[in-house]
Amino acid sequence: MTPDSKPHADFRDLLEALCHVWGPSGHEDRVRALLLELIAPHVDETRVDALGNLIAVRHAAAGGAKGTGVEAPRIMVAAHMDEIGVVVTHVDQDGFLRFGPVGGILTGNLIGTRVTFEDGTVGVIGAEKRADQAKAPTLDELFIDVGADDAAAVTQRVGDMAAFHHRLDWSGGRPIAPNHDDRIGCVMLVAALRRFKPGPNTLVAVFSTQEEVGTRGAETAAYGVAPQLAIALDITGAGDTPKAPPLALKLGAGAAVKVKDGGMIASPALRRLMEERAQAAGIPYQLEVLTGGTTDARAMQTSRAGVPAGAISVPTRYGHSPSQVIDLADVQAGVDLLLALLEGDVSGLLGSGLTGSGMTGAG
Ligand code: CO
Ligand code: ZN
Numbered sequence: 001m002t003p004d005s006k007p008h009a010d011f012r013d014l015l016e017a018l019c020h021v022w023g024p025s026g027h028e029d030r031v032r033a034l035l036l037e038l039i040a041p042h043v044d045e046t047r048v049d050a051l052g053n054l055i056a057v058r059h060a061a062a063g064g065a066k067g068t069g070v071e072a073p074r075i076m077v078a079a080h081m082d083e084i085g086v087v088v089t090h091v092d093q094d095g096f097l098r099f100g101p102v103g104g105i106l107t108g109n110l111i112g113t114r115v116t117f118e119d120g121t122v123g124v125i126g127a128e129k130r131a132d133q134a135k136a137p138t139l140d141e142l143f144i145d146v147g148a149d150d151a152a153a154v155t156q157r158v159g160d161m162a163a164f165h166h167r168l169d170w171s172g173g174r175p176i177a178p179n180h181d182d183r184i185g186c187v188m189l190v191a192a193l194r195r196f197k198p199g200p201n202t203l204v205a206v207f208s209t210q211e212e213v214g215t216r217g218a219e220t221a222a223y224g225v226a227p228q229l230a231i232a233l234d235i236t237g238a239g240d241t242p243k244a245p246p247l248a249l250k251l252g253a254g255a256a257v258k259v260k261d262g263g264m265i266a267s268p269a270l271r272r273l274m275e276e277r278a279q280a281a282g283i284p285y286q287l288e289v290l291t292g293g294t295t296d297a298r299a300m301q302t303s304r305a306g307v308p309a310g311a312i313s314v315p316t317r318y319g320h321s322p323s324q325v326i327d328l329a330d331v332q333a334g335v336d337l338l339l340a341l342l343e344g345d346v347s348g349l350l351g352s353g354l355t356g357s358g359m360t361g362a363g
Contacts, residue, residue, distance in 0.1 A: 007173075008328040010194075011187055014038070015175055018183040019168045022118060024085030024102050024161040025213045028052055031081040035186060035207050042193040043205070053221040054081070054207040061198040073350050075342060076204045076227035076307075077192070078218050078296040079185030080211030080234065083178070084320055085163040086115060086144070088156050095148035097123065100139065102161055103212030104293075108136035109321040114165035117156060121146055122165060164322040171325070174251070180324040182211065184314050184331060185233035191335045192342070199343045208296055218296035222303035228350040229270065229308055230300035231341070233334065235326070236261075236288050236313035247290070249315040252327040254284030255334035256313035263294025264301055266310035269349050274310065277340040284333050288313050307351045312338055 017038075023031040032054045036046065043056040060072030084103035091097055110125045117123070123144040127137045144162070148154045164178030177183070189205050196203055204225050209217030211234075222230065236256050239247030249256055257274045258266045278285040288311075301309035312334045317325040 008332060010191060011328050011331050012175075014187040014190055015177070015183065016168060018186055019177040019179055020166045022116060022163055022166065023082055024163045025082040025210045027118065027161055028081040028209045031183075031186070032207065035081070035190065038190050039193050039205070042196070049220060049224055051217045051220045052209040053217045055221060055225065056193070056205045056207075058193060058196050058203040058205065059198060060200055060202045072200060072202045073229060073346055074202050074204055074225065074227045075346065076206055076222060076225050076230045076300060077189060077338065077342075078206040078208050078221065078230070078232050078300060079189045080182045080208045080217065080296060081186060082209055082212050082217075083163055083181065083183070084212050085161050088144075088158050088160045088162075090158065091151050091154050091156065092143070093151055095146070095150045095154050096126075097144040097146060097154065097156055098140070099142070099144055099162075104320050105139070106136075106320055107139055107142065110142055111137065113322045115144060115162035116165050117160055117162045119155070121156065123147075123162065174325055174327050176323050176325050178322040178324065180314070180316055180326050181235045181319060182233070184235060184326055188233045188312075188314075188331060188335050188338065192338050195335070195339055197343060200345055200347075201342055203342055211296055215294065215296050215299035218299035219303065222300040222307065226304060227300065227307055228352070229346055230297065231270075231309065231338065232295040232297035232300065232311040233338070234295040234311060234313055235316040235319055235324070236290055236293075237319055238315040238317045241317055249286055249288060251315050251317065251325070252329050253315070254286050255330055255337050256288035256315055257285050257337075258288045258290075258295075258297065258311035258313055261288070261290040261294050262292040263298040264309070266297065267301070267308035267349070270308050270310040273346070273349060274312070274337060274341065277344060278337050281336065281340050283336045283340065284329075285337065286315070305352065308349050
């Protein structure tokens with residue numbers, strides 16, 4: 001912790017900036033523009049690929065791995081820019097918008113939730129009368145009320161997306177926002193780029209697109225980057241609320257080192273190295289086994305001929321709801337752990353990448 005009067009002041013500032021930017025899946029332009037501004041002074045190269053991923057390279061120290069002239073290991077670290085939301089499927093006669101999901105929407109969370117469209121229009125989600133009011137509504141029992149008296153007064157069109165209304169509050173020192181998933185991963189990656197000291201490894205930071213609809217941005221980014229090691233930064237669950245499903249993750253107890261989730265088994269060697277580095281540096285961590293869900297790590301792990309991959313996660317209460325809660329101590333631990341990995345020797349874990357494999361079309 002810095003001697004700053006406000007603990008985690010950097011994270012607070014970055015979060016304030018990033019949580020207020022609109023960016024449902026496939027519409028990450030504003031998030032990307034802000035990130036580009038934030039990282040430009042701290043990277044050697046940037047590019048944007050066809051899916052909109054922002055790819056930034058921070059080269060290893062001159063001379064390559066251990067000063068041997070051999071190309072330094074390429075480590076891809078991904079955080080996704082997109083957030084969950086809704087998409088207009090139909091505007092009814094009375095001016096109510098019917099919608100479908102963009103990513104994993106939990107209908108039980110939605111009644112009374114405010115959503116914001118790209119042009120700033122705010123709507124509120126309402127529900128039809130249902131036979132069993134105690135049950136979560138289905139998507140087709142819900143609508144968005146944008147204050148229009150009839151269809152003619154509606155400016156939204158089929159295909160327009162909305163995100164949960166952006167608002168960042170603080171409760172007991174913990175930030176609450178609808179899009180910690182995964183702006184907090186972006187915050188961590190920006191913070192890591194700011195602190196990164198060139199050493200034995202090249203860091204390829206990828207701010208990815210369309211994670212919430214199936215880790216699609218990371219898929220093409222990983223193909224293009226062809227990393228030898230890959231790490232995702234994302235949220236996970238927490239099991240520390242009343243009658244929570246059993247989950248050994250607690251807010252404030254440290255960075256979550258992924259062992260497994262619904263889509264992948266993290267590379268055991270990478271997971272062990274994360275634990276070793278955390279122990280050596282006194283960084284608090286906890287092990288993550290999540291039964292559902294996955295992250296960009298899955299897409300990176302299965303790209304090309306396969307890449308050793310893992311994830312550093314931030315325990316989160318009420319994930320995919322309009323009020324996600326995290327603890328900045330876990331964010332701090334995650335950045336510290338990421339840097340301990342990036343700045344140390346990882347040569348024992350590397351996948352082949354493309355070097356010397358005789359593959360054609362590499363690049
Ligand atoms: Co998510
Ligand atoms: Zn996420």
